[in-house]
Amino acid sequence: MTPKRRLLILAVAVVVLAGLGTGFVLHAASRADDRNTARRGGPGVSAGPVALTGADRVAFVNDAPGPRRSHVAAVESSDPGGARTASGLTCARFYAAKGTGVCLQSGLGLVSQTNQAVIVDAALHTRHTFALAGTPSRARVSPSGRFAAWTVFVGGESYGAAFFSTRTSIVDTRTWQLMPNLEDFTTMLDGRRYHAVDDNFWGVTFAADDDTFYATLGTGGRTYLMKGSVSRRTLTSVGVQNVECPSLSPDGTRIAFKKRVLNGASLWHEYVLDLRTLRATPLAEHHSVDDQATWLDDHTLAYALPHEGDVKSTDLWSVPADGTGTPHLLIPDASSPAPLR
Missing domain, CATH: 1.20.5 (Single alpha-helices involved in coiled-coils or other helix-helix interfaces)
Structure with a gap:
């Protein structure tokens, strides 16, 4: 040459x-x-009633600075960046479906920090309260509203920590029977019964049959997608590793999840897994997403990202679930989205 x-x-x-x-x-x-x-200027926030019924709205935790910060709020789906109505209910994490909500609260008591899960009705009135064993992390409600689940950090402060411990619980909101720890379920990993001292489960997502759910198992330095049964108290590996914070699509055919892209680092990329083929598709969001994504519908996902230079505040972004398109700002100053279908 x-x-x-x-x-x-x-x-x-x-x-x-x-x-x-x-x-x-x-x-x-x-x-x-x-x-x-x-x-x-920020989004307009006004105090008022928030109902978990009706359609074409999104509920979330308001993160806009001011007296209604951390309160459950709602906006019209057609104008998610517009004025919002904020309720009197404060939550660190929130989710809702079919008129049932789960609110994870964290606060300081007279002697120590107090953490609790509050199950609310469609008008956000308290139905039942459960003490939490640690710091709120994830929350979900089944499509029918019958089951609620939550994950807390018992030790460690994030999924990126070298050592952390979680506890994940499920409650039947009809009978108030509490399943306090998924580690008590029978676990089958790669066809064999499995139990280890470092087992951690987190990120429950429910199917529409009021029995099937999915969650992450972390053990031995690896993470696995697990398929669970509430009635049988079992968890069985699906055959896919490096899956965290799964979220089942409304049609029940796909799982959105975050995949660790660098061992030992708090860097995750968002993917969607086809449950029939077990093929995973990377999404167009290139920022690290440390969240359990929410399906707004069968085609769109929403998730929280921190503000540039402000890790204490988050915005909600959306992205197509098929790997195409580009991310779009959905709701500024917000977290924990719950589409009210």
Whole structure:
């Protein structure tokens, strides 16, 4: 190859790399502009009743600065960035389905920190309260509203910590029978009964049959997708590893999940798993998503991301579930989305 040709190839490579770099910068700047535009003035927040019935609305935990921060709020699905109505119920995590809500609360008592799970009705009135063994992490309600589940950190502060311990519980909201720890269920891993001292379960998501659910098992430095049965008190591995915080699609055919992209680091990419083929598709969101994504419908996912430079505050973003498209800011200053179908 002649020196002139080498020089030409080098010049082309520099131009291509410069273009890619510019594209990434512009993409990041565009998303930062979206966040900043939403932040200027902030969303309108008014106090009022929030009902978990009806359609075409999204409930969530309000993260906008002010007296209604951490309160359960709702907006119209057609205008998710618009004015919101905030209730008097405060939650660290929240989810709802069919008029049943689960609110995980964390606060300081007279002597120590108090954590509790509050099951609420469609008007957000308390039906039952359960003490929590640790710091709130994940919450879900079955499509029928019959079962509620939650995960707490008993030790450690995040899924990115070198050592952490979780406890995941399920409650029947008809009988108030509490299954306090999924570690008490019979676990089958790769066809064999399994139990280890480092077992941790988290991120329950329910199917529509009021029995089947999915969750993550963390053990031996690996994570597995598990399929559970409430009635049989069993958990069986599906055959897929590196699955965290699963979320079952409304049609029951796919699982959204976060996949760790670098061992030992708190970096996750969002994927969707086809349960029939076990093929996983990466989504268009390139930021690290440390959340249990929510299906807004059969085609769209929502999840929380921290503000640029402000890890204490989050926005809700959405992305197509088939790996196409681009992420869009859904609801600024918000977390824990729950579509009210």
